[in-house]
Amino acid sequence: MSNRRTLLQQIDERLATERGTITKQAPLRVALVYPSPYSVGMSSLGFQVMYRILNAREGVSCERAFLPDDVEAWKVARLPLLTYESKQPVGSFDVIAFSLAYELELVGVCACLELAGVPVLASQRGPRDPLVIIGGPLTFSNPIPAGPFADLIIMGEGEEVIHAPLDAVERGEGREALAELAHVEGIYVPSIHGDVLRPVAKAGEAHLPAYSQILTPHTELSDMHLVENERGCSRACTFCVMRRSTNGGMRLTATERILDTVPEYARKVGLVGAAVSDHPELPAILEGIVASGRQVSLSSLRADRLNDEVVGLLKAGGYQTITVASDGASERLREMLVKRIREKHLVRVAELVRAHGLRQLKVYMMIGVPNETDEDIDELIRFSQELSRICSVAMGIAPFVAKRNTPLDGQGFAGIKVAEERLKRLRKGLGGRVDLRSTSARWAWVEYCIAQGGQRMGLAAMEAWRDGGGFSAWRRAIERAGGEPQGAAPPPVIPRSREERLALLR
Numbered sequence: 001m002s003n004r005r006t007l008l009q010q011i012d013e014r015l016a017t018e019r020g021t022i023t024k025q026a027p028l029r030v031a032l033v034y035p036s037p038y039s040v041g042m043s044s045l046g047f048q049v050m051y052r053i054l055n056a057r058e059g060v061s062c063e064r065a066f067l068p069d070d071v072e073a074w075k076v077a078r079l080p081l082l083t084y085e086s087k088q089p090v091g092s093f094d095v096i097a098f099s100l101a102y103e104l105e106l107v108g109v110c111a112c113l114e115l116a117g118v119p120v121l122a123s124q125r126g127p128r129d130p131l132v133i134i135g136g137p138l139t140f141s142n143p144i145p146a147g148p149f150a151d152l153i154i155m156g157e158g159e160e161v162i163h164a165p166l167d168a169v170e171r172g173e174g175r176e177a178l179a180e181l182a183h184v185e186g187i188y189v190p191s192i193h194g195d196v197l198r199p200v201a202k203a204g205e206a207h208l209p210a211y212s213q214i215l216t217p218h219t220e221l222s223d224m225h226l227v228e229n230e231r232g233c234s235r236a237c238t239f240c241v242m243r244r245s246t247n248g249g250m251r252l253t254a255t256e257r258i259l260d261t262v263p264e265y266a267r268k269v270g271l272v273g274a275a276v277s278d279h280p281e282l283p284a285i286l287e288g289i290v291a292s293g294r295q296v297s298l299s300s301l302r303a304d305r306l307n308d309e310v311v312g313l314l315k316a317g318g319y320q321t322i323t324v325a326s327d328g329a330s331e332r333l334r335e336m337l338v339k340r341i342r343e344k345h346l347v348r349v350a351e352l353v354r355a356h357g358l359r360q361l362k363v364y365m366m367i368g369v370p371n372e373t374d375e376d377i378d379e380l381i382r383f384s385q386e387l388s389r390i391c392s393v394a395m396g397i398a399p400f401v402a403k404r405n406t407p408l409d410g411q412g413f414a415g416i417k418v419a420e421e422r423l424k425r426l427r428k429g430l431g432g433r434v435d436l437r438s439t440s441a442r443w444a445w446v447e448y449c450i451a452q453g454g455q456r457m458g459l460a461a462m463e464a465w466r467d468g469g470g471f472s473a474w475r476r477a478i479e480r481a482g483g484e485p486q487g488a489a490p491p492p493v494i495p496r497s498r499e500e501r502l503a504l505l506r
């Protein structure tokens with residue numbers, strides 16, 4: 001009993017520190033669920049925007065729920081998954097809408113549905129069960145593995161498309177409307193479309209910029225007001241889901257509109273977007289935030305967009321570490337990836353870090369990209385040592401995972417052993433001069449299998465979750481589902497001629 005009280009108290013404590021919480025009652029009730037804990041979910045701008053949009057609709061109320069920090073404790077306490085606002089069981093709502101960001105969060109979807117008392121598989125739900133909708137960033141690449149758990153999936157930008165299934169529920173239809181909803185642009189109905197990817201939806205300009213509804217100290221981005229200064233990207237990096245072909249390129253928001261969204265009480269502002277530093281008015285936006293005495297944070301920085309003025313403003317806004325991505329280990333790999341970040345850009349940023357007295361430069365990098373060899377890793381070692389002579393350098397390494405909806409779709413995974421060996425080579429070569437952090441090659445392999453998989457891989461995720469969720473459980477489940485998807489695409493071209501370069505830009 002006391003355990004129950006502690007768990008419920010935690011919700012109360014979190015609610016008490018929030019600003020912007022909406023409490024509303026309406027006939028159609030939507031539970032908006034994040035399949036990771038509160039601190040992660042509340043850092044998601046898309047999740048917050050959907051909360052505002054759903055509550056703004058007449059006749060609809062929306063409450064939030066999250067994967068509990070400790071799922072076992074909730075089970076032991078015999079508590080169902082509850083919404084935060086009214087502490088009602090999620091299973092009692094008309095609609096459950098998930099926001100899904102990463103492949104590995106599929107197990108969180110399974111756990112949330114089970115805790116809610118709703119059949120995990122859509123095929124086992126009846127007329128009394130809520131309609132389960134999945135949306136979120138993962139739908140820009142490959143949401144098909146989430147198919148077995150969803151009655152329908154909103155592809156891409158959900159601000160407008162979300163109303164179609166709600167209209168159906170208001171009409172008293174739910175799953176009966178799926179055949180009709182399957183024709184709506186931006187909706188994927190797994191039971192009808194099977195393993196065929198559907199195009200993503202694009203929301204109208206009226207929805208820009210997206211910005212936070214709730215500020216809370218209990219997130220990874222504590223008490224930070226998030227606002228989108230641009231949406232999409234005009235560039236063409238071949239590994240990236242947000243490249244220009246995904247959703248019509250970059251859409252900019254004017255400086256005043258961005259600054260107008262910041263509430264008086266916000267002390268920190270986070271600029272969010274795929275290519276935040278590509279905004280042509282970035283210095284003016286930063287100046288506006290910094291001049292009001294607030295701290296600033298940017299979700300992405302390109303090394304070739306940083307200059308003395310911008311780094312000075314970032315420092316004034318509280319920055320101590322400049323984080324950029326260079327992604328490919330060598331110049332030739334970055335050329336192939338169309339990343340267009342060259343050594344000279346990184347050297348310049350390192351000099352700016354030193355000149356402005358910042359603590360560190362952090363560089364994100366992928367290993368195991370197609371065509372990569374030990375020579376590329378050796379080039380990275382040589383160059384990183386050079387950089388570390390200018391300023392303190394940290395490196396974040398992630399094994400490359402090919403995503404659907406990108407030119408590198410269909411490239412195989414380098415292999416756990418290869419990724420680990422490259423990492424070992426890098427670590428040894430750097431000899432401690434650079435602070436090296438890497439994500440696990442094993443989990444990157446699991447991510448790859450899901451990213452390139454179909455609904456069967458979603459079922460494998462469910463099996464792995466039931467089997468404890470450890471890596472061995474995943475390996476067994478993936479083997480039973482037919483094994484690792486075989487990358488069938490030919491290796492990408494490393495451009496030598498102008499024509500080859502232009503071909504990569506498409």
Ligand code: SF4
Pocket residue numbers: 233234235236237240241242243244274275339
């Ligand atoms: S990696 Fe960054 S710059 Fe490249 S396409 Fe993606 S968002 Fe744009």
